[in-house]
Amino acid sequence: MMPEGNVSSGESRDADVRALTEAFESFTETTQAMEEAYQRLEVRLETMDRELAERNRELAFTRDYLNDILESMSDGVIAIDTDGMVTAFNRAAGDVLGVDAHEVLNQPFREVFQREFDAPPDAALQELPGRNGRSVTVMEQDSPILDRDRARLGTVKVFQDVTEIEALRNRMQQQERLAAIGEMAATVAHEIRNPLGGMRGFASLLARDIDDEDPRKRLVEKILRGSQHLERVVNELLEFTRPVQLRARATSLSEVVESALGYLEWDAERITVAHDTKQDVIAMADPDLIRQVLLNILINALQSIDGTGTVNLSLTSDNQSASVRVADTGCGMDGETMRKVFSPFFTMKEKGTGLGLAVAAKIVEAHGGKLSVESEVGRGATFTIQLTNAEGL
Numbered sequence: 001m002m003p004e005g006n007v008s009s010g011e012s013r014d015a016d017v018r019a020l021t022e023a024f025e026s027f028t029e030t031t032q033a034m035e036e037a038y039q040r041l042e043v044r045l046e047t048m049d050r051e052l053a054e055r056n057r058e059l060a061f062t063r064d065y066l067n068d069i070l071e072s073m074s075d076g077v078i079a080i081d082t083d084g085m086v087t088a089f090n091r092a093a094g095d096v097l098g099v100d101a102h103e104v105l106n107q108p109f110r111e112v113f114q115r116e117f118d119a120p121p122d123a124a125l126q127e128l129p130g131r132n133g134r135s136v137t138v139m140e141q142d143s144p145i146l147d148r149d150r151a152r153l154g155t156v157k158v159f160q161d162v163t164e165i166e167a168l169r170n171r172m173q174q175q176e177r178l179a180a181i182g183e184m185a186a187t188v189a190h191e192i193r194n195p196l197g198g199m200r201g202f203a204s205l206l207a208r209d210i211d212d213e214d215p216r217k218r219l220v221e222k223i224l225r226g227s228q229h230l231e232r233v234v235n236e237l238l239e240f241t242r243p244v245q246l247r248a249r250a251t252s253l254s255e256v257v258e259s260a261l262g263y264l265e266w267d268a269e270r271i272t273v274a275h276d277t278k279q280d281v282i283a284m285a286d287p288d289l290i291r292q293v294l295l296n297i298l299i300n301a302l303q304s305i306d307g308t309g310t311v312n313l314s315l316t317s318d319n320q321s322a323s324v325r326v327a328d329t330g331c332g333m334d335g336e337t338m339r340k341v342f343s344p345f346f347t348m349k350e351k352g353t354g355l356g357l358a359v360a361a362k363i364v365e366a367h368g369g370k371l372s373v374e375s376e377v378g379r380g381a382t383f384t385i386q387l388t389n390a391e392g393l
Contacts, residue, residue: 273313294326301383305328332376
């Protein structure tokens with residue numbers, strides 16, 4: 001029979017062992033449950049990482065796609081936030097205004113463009129300043145930028161450059177006015193021509209019958225000179241209103257220049273006329289009409305020189321065009337005069353008709369070419385006749 005104290009001690013140890021065993025088993029079960037939960041969490045995190053990476057790829061693709069659309073638009077796009085800071089500026093906007101995006105982004109629109117962002121609702125056309133102070137005429141439309149809760153994030157402006165459209169519209173209006181003037185001029189010229197011929201005939205008869213010593217002879221000569229001037233004006237009017245009849249062929253511009261100079265006379269001691277035509281240029285042109293254009297330009301160049309000066313003629317060409325340049329050291333022109341110089345009836349001369357350069361421009365345009373001028377007051381003028389290069393055809 002064991003002592004009573006030993007039994008109690010043994011039972012206590014057994015109870016402790018059981019309790020320890022149960023605690024260990026519980027710890028093991030808890031650890032296993034935690035490990036399983038951790039594994040599930042790892043799986044979930046991996047899934048979330050994959051989903052997040054996929055969402056990031058989709059977001060990046062969407063952002064790049066939207067940027068590509070924005071950059072591919074032919075219309076200019078400018079967006080600002082609620083503080084007026086530029087947040088978007090596409091390539092077309094930069095091309096129209098001549099400004100790089102990095103010069104504009106994150107800058108106040110008002111400071112960059114010196115105007116309010118919103119266009120007046122009743123204004124069809126607006127001006128946007130570009131590089132070097134050049135203003136561009138645009139047609140623009142503004143729209144609010146809203147989030148999904150309809151809260152305003154900013155404003156976007158979509159605009160089109162209508163400078164060329166406006167220039168074309170003005171040119172069409174001018175052509176319509178010129179057509180009306182031409183019809184009227186042709187009618188007037190025909191009405192004047194017949195009585196003018198009679199005046200000249202009668203004045204010639206009077207001049208023949210009056211002695212040279214008679215004072216009336218001088219008056220008759222004035223009548224003859226006046227009628228000759230009027231006849232020249234009438235002929236120029238008829239020439240301006242008459243459609244240009246082209247007989248274009250491969251033409252040596254060097255030969256045209258030489259031929260035009262042969263018709264002119266000038267004071268060689270006062271004015272030097274130089275022409276570099278050693279390297280010939282072949283253009284598709286009517287040689288007689290282009291000679292007439294050159295004569296009109298050369299006469300104006302010679303008359304613009306007060307005192308001594310030079311007139312230089314040169315030929316240039318590329319794959320598509322062939323050009324004749326006439327540069328003089330005359331009085332030159334201001335911007336307003338340059339804009340009107342090819343308009344009919346515009347002249348700076350006391351006895352000019354204002355039709356010489358207008359006819360020249362009409363002839364060059366009938367060739368599908370371009371007649372242009374560059375000039376500054378006191379620094380002469382340079383006229384350029386640009387035609388199709390026959391060698392490139």
